[in-house]
Amino acid sequence: MHPSSPPDRRAERWAAGTTGAAVIVLGGLTLVSRTDTRASTVATAVDAAATLVAVALVPLLLRRPVAGALAMAVLAAFSPAATPAATIGVLRVATVRPLATAMAVGAVSAVAHAAQGLVRPIPGLPYGWLLVIDVVTHAALVAWGALARLRAAARVEEQQRAAEEQAERIATARRQERVMIAREMHDVLGHRLSLVAASAGALEYRPDAPAEQIARAAGVVRAGAHQALEELREVIGVLRADELQGVDGEAPPQPTLADLPALVAESREAGLSVSLSGSAPDGVPETLGRTAYRIVQEGLTNARKHAAGVPVRVSVEGTPGEALRVEVRNRLPMGPSTSDGRGTGLVGLGERAASVGGRLDHGETPDGDFRLRAELPWPA
Template sequence: MAVSRPDHPSLLPALLAAPDPAERVPRSARDWAVDIACFVLAVLFGGFMLFATSHGSSGVHHPPRLPDVLIGALGCLALWWRRRHPVELAVALGVVSLASASVSGAGCIALFTVAVHRPFRTVAAVAVVHLVTGAIYTAVFPDPTESYWVGVVWGVVVSAAVVAWGMFVRARRQLILSLRERALRAEAEQQLRVTQARQQERARIAREMHDVLAHRISLLSVHAGALEFRPDAPPTEIAKAAGVIRASAHQALQDLREVIGVLREDATEDTPERPQPNLGDLPTLIDESRRAGMTVTYENRLHDVDAVPGALGRSAYRTVQEALTNARKHAPKATVSVIVDGSAGTDLTIEVRNPLVNAASGIPGSGTGLIGLAERAMLSGGRLEHGPTPDGEFRVRAWLPWRGETTPAGAPGGAA
């Protein structure tokens, strides 16, 4: 009997049961072949039993031939509905076998169908019906050439063989469907892992683009604003500001090319990552901010900057970069204080403070930079706090775990 392939793992129990009449589907070519084969087997076996019982050597009485043939033919035709009503059909054929030997083939096919599609408790009950009717038939129409118990034993052997065959087919189908279910689940989990990896990579690239470009573009905005509000400035200052704008724009484009390059080609293990900033680059970052007109004080309390692991140094650099960008946006005339402290085995602490002011530079910002910094600190195993202090300042403070690794600060060591 054919079974359609499951479209979803949750369909496995339904496939092992007979289809609901209200949800039956057209028979496939395989279903037609199996049904025809079952009909032919039932006819052949029933004809053999009819021949055997009609040509006994001692002239023993058997069921009348015409009713026997009619019942057997109807039983074979009834196999057409064995998928929809397997239990009912098997019980009915077992009962009518009391008056027909030719229906025994159809009865075996029906019992086999029950063994394939129903649990063992139901199969055992139907098998008992067939054994009882077989024992009664043997008692009513005995064969003088063999003992009564031999006939009963033959009935038990045939029924047991049919049930065992059906249970084997059921177990094999369950195994195949279980393996298919595992394969589908594994494929779905693999697709989920791929999707999550893509999302994480996109989020990493988005953070990188924000950290790099927000700093450069804020510098451009500050210098462009100075030219806008001081059109009467000396030509030397205008040329100097224009040069800074050109250099910042060029650097922003270069940074953008480097970040987008990650999307164009898959990096291999032999492909070195582009140079990443670290704590050693903080003085250059602060000088850029000073040239943009900011007042920045920098206090480095570390004994050896080169001892800071590369990934940790990059996270610290990005934290200072984003904090300076926010200060340039929201407190352009305020003095910003940057303090870096810590030691191996404890935490690397980054603190950026500036007085709260009401003025703003007009540079747009949505606050997503601080959210990204908090996420970066969390992924590193640390934490970040930001907000006003009782002293009337705005403070950004990050604690990043420093486990004492001594990866060179300039060496590649993971995503920034």
């Protein structure tokens, strides 16, 4: 924005108008109060001219406060009609300039008014009392202006701090959203690609399998690769929507516990022996059901990675007001695992369970099984 934009010019004109009006009114009142039968025509003319010059100095006071206030102080040394303008000048400097500058301008104005008391004494007011009033008044003006400047600076700092905190909250929310998207990407694509790998492995190690079985495995590979690409496209779309503030539309619906039978059937088609006990309880909240679904999905993915060909048992049960319990169990393999062993999926599952107030346990059982178990609170 240009430094002299229309809103700034309007504010400047308003300030000039109000300040000029105050100088005219207060100067006129001072001129009337100091006029009596003993006042000379020359003194009256000087006071009137001082009022007009003080009004003319208002724009200078607004643009260059120190120069304008000093000029008004010098003018006040010759005419009491310029006293209101000089006091306004001191107050203006104190509100927009450092305290040291304001004190210096206030001192000059105080000296000028002391000189005015010698040139144009006030009848009935001893000069000593005039000096006391002069010093106290200018000290009060400087203190008042400095306090106003500090309050304005505090308001600006508070607004800046609030804006920074708001920006940090937005950035934190964006980071959390991206972590959640990355976690969804790991769960979905990891599961899908593990199905593709399992089916491709069956084709590689069983070239003599019946044609129907080979065709079914090849179909699983083709469908799994296609779905993996679609899901990757959806994730990228969500990320782009976050950057473009929803230009690409809403995110696709996420799976819930009701989709668990389809997940088990999909794993069976890929050659994994899976048994499902229990069914999706009615009334499971969407977030809770999605968390349980992802836990089972990751458990099946880990079973294919670490214990290919070993039967897997999945159980789901729960009661509103207590907890939803999910368990994935399989026998530990005799040979070495083919996984890289980083375990990032289990770490993500633990965080996912904790995000809904639950807990996740995993490890070897006394009877030689590997068990992944989650207990998630289910509000009544």
